[in-house]
Amino acid sequence: EATQWSRKSTKKNDPSGKNRIGYAHYIGRGAPKDAVEARKWFLKAAGAGSVGAQYQLGIIYLKGEGVDTSTKEAARWFRLAAEQENIPSHYQLGVLHYKGIGVEKNWAKALEHFQFAAERGDARAIYFTARMLSAGEGAEKNEPEAREWLQRAESNELLAHQIGLLLFAGEDVPKDTGAAIEWFRKAAEAGFFVSQYKLGGIFYNGKGVSVDYDEAVKWFRKAAGQGDASAQYNLGKCYFKGHGVKQDYVEAYKWGALSAMQTNPLGKHLRDTVSAVMTHEQIEEGKRRVQAANAASEKNDDRVP
Numbered sequence: 001e002a003t004q005w006s007r008k009s010t011k012k013n014d015p016s017g018k019n020r021i022g023y024a025h026y027i028g029r030g031a032p033k034d035a036v037e038a039r040k041w042f043l044k045a046a047g048a049g050s051v052g053a054q055y056q057l058g059i060i061y062l063k064g065e066g067v068d069t070s071t072k073e074a075a076r077w078f079r080l081a082a083e084q085e086n087i088p089s090h091y092q093l094g095v096l097h098y099k100g101i102g103v104e105k106n107w108a109k110a111l112e113h114f115q116f117a118a119e120r121g122d123a124r125a126i127y128f129t130a131r132m133l134s135a136g137e138g139a140e141k142n143e144p145e146a147r148e149w150l151q152r153a154e155s156n157e158l159l160a161h162q163i164g165l166l167l168f169a170g171e172d173v174p175k176d177t178g179a180a181i182e183w184f185r186k187a188a189e190a191g192f193f194v195s196q197y198k199l200g201g202i203f204y205n206g207k208g209v210s211v212d213y214d215e216a217v218k219w220f221r222k223a224a225g226q227g228d229a230s231a232q233y234n235l236g237k238c239y240f241k242g243h244g245v246k247q248d249y250v251e252a253y254k255w256g257a258l259s260a261m262q263t264n265p266l267g268k269h270l271r272d273t274v275s276a277v278m279t280h281e282q283i284e285e286g287k288r289r290v291q292a293a294n295a296a297s298e299k300n301d302d303r304v305p
Helices: 002-012 013-026 034-049 051-061 069-084 087-099 107-118 123-135 145-153 156-168 177-189 193-203 214-225 227-240 248-260 265-275 279-299
Strands: none
Touching: 013 034, 013 051, 051 069, 051 087, 069 087, 069 227, 087 107, 107 123, 123 145, 123 156, 145 156, 156 177, 156 193, 156 265, 177 193, 193 214, 193 227, 214 227, 227 248, 227 265, 248 265, 248 279
């Protein structure tokens, strides 16, 4: 597929096509994963005006993927993309100016870039904008405006989840697992199943917190109830091992089977593993519960809003 893109893009000088080839090599999907080859195609696409390729080159130089790390070169590519109003490039320039990496340390410029991206919905930029305004960095201290930005994120489960990811990863800001969990919780309580699953994993594996199987089961169950295959598998695993719930092979079979029906190989493995230690009667009961769960799901899908 990438080879076909290559031929068409070379003939047509199509920047988006060249960018797709570069990205295919960058992530290893549709083409061999090769950072050097990805950079080659991103350069071709960027030269033809692809803003996406310009941003990706900034990331490549920032991280040193297939090339020596160069924050100055990263900033140059981010700047070119930002001139075309590329939102993530404005965010990256904000981080660079905030920290003084590859560019002059300038909080006023950092805040300007963050606000541009924040006004266009970038959650990370919203967080930085609020933090800087609250601390009086790059502008006069403005707690009311800082709070307005945070409230905007709190009222949007996707933005809240993304801020949680920012704090949990600790890449552009100091890692703060406690604060990350609170942001994930805001989104999860609003019904965002991705955050529900994330919380389940954090408490099940003890990532930055003590292992809490009861809390893990609570969040896995909420996400599983919304049809998330990974959460269904993990909830089934909890029933199989008796983590946070009383051991129940029938329930483990049910959740494993529901996950497997969404082509999750882990769900299939769990279903088959549990089946090996179940009686015939238990397996039949498990199948009945799977049918009941599917019937209930279809009924909910058929409801008129």
